[in-house]
Amino acid sequence: MDEEQTKIMTLEAFADTIIPGEKRSPDDHAIAGVSEGGGAVAAGALELLHDQAAGVVAGLPYLAASLNGHAQTHAAERGLELDGSLPAFVALSYPDRVAVVERLTTPGHPEKDGWVLLALFSNMAFDVAAHRHTVEALESGHPGLLAMGFTKPDADGLWRFAEYSYGAELAKRHPDTDLDTGSLA
Structure with missing residues (x-):
C-alpha cells in the first residue's frame, strides 16, 4: 500500500470514528460499519479536508x-495484534x-488542537456540507x-418555511417584507 492510500484510509477511518457510517462494501476496512446510512466519509469529509480553503492539506x-x-502505541499497550496489511489505525x-481519538482529544494532550480540528472538519462535512453547494448536496442525497x-x-x-423552525415566531415580520421573496421591498 502506498503512502497516499495509507493516508486516505487512515483519514477515512478517523472521520468514520467521529461520525460512523455503513461500509461501502464488505471488504471496506476504513469504515467500521457500526451505523446505518452514510456517516462523515459518505458526507465528504475527505473532500473537505483536501479543499485548499480548509487550510489543512499540507498537514494531512x-x-x-x-x-x-498513536494506534500502534495503543495496540502495544493492550497487547493487540494488528493486520500488517492495513494502516495501524484502520x-x-x-x-x-x-479510545485512541478520546486520548488525543482529551484536554491537556499536547496534540489536542490538531485532532480536534480534524474532528471538526468531519462534523462540518456531515452537518453542513461545507464543501458543497447546499442544493447540489441535497440533490446527491447528502446523508447529514x-x-x-x-x-x-x-x-x-429560495427556502421558505410554512412553520417556524423553532415552533414559534421569534420576531415580528418587518412591514416592508415582500411575502413572495422574503426580502425587504
Whole structure:
C-alpha cells in the first residue's frame, strides 16, 4: 500500500470514528460499519479536508502518520495484534479507534488542537456540507443534511418555511417584507 492510500484510509477511518457510517462494501476496512446510512466519509469529509480553503492539506500526511503511530502505541499497550496489511489505525476495532481519538482529544494532550480540528472538519462535512453547494448536496442525497431533515428549496431556489423552525415566531415580520421573496421591498 502506498503512502497516499495509507493516508486516505487512515483519514477515512478517523472521520468514520467521529461520525460512523455503513461500509461501502464488505471488504471496506476504513469504515467500521457500526451505523446505518452514510456517516462523515459518505458526507465528504475527505473532500473537505483536501479543499485548499480548509487550510489543512499540507498537514494531512503528518496527521495520518501520527495517527497510525498513536494506534500502534495503543495496540502495544493492550497487547493487540494488528493486520500488517492495513494502516495501524484502520486495523483497530471501532472501540479501540474511539479510545485512541478520546486520548488525543482529551484536554491537556499536547496534540489536542490538531485532532480536534480534524474532528471538526468531519462534523462540518456531515452537518453542513461545507464543501458543497447546499442544493447540489441535497440533490446527491447528502446523508447529514437528510438526517437533519434539511429540505430542498422551493422551485425558484429560495427556502421558505410554512412553520417556524423553532415552533414559534421569534420576531415580528418587518412591514416592508415582500411575502413572495422574503426580502425587504
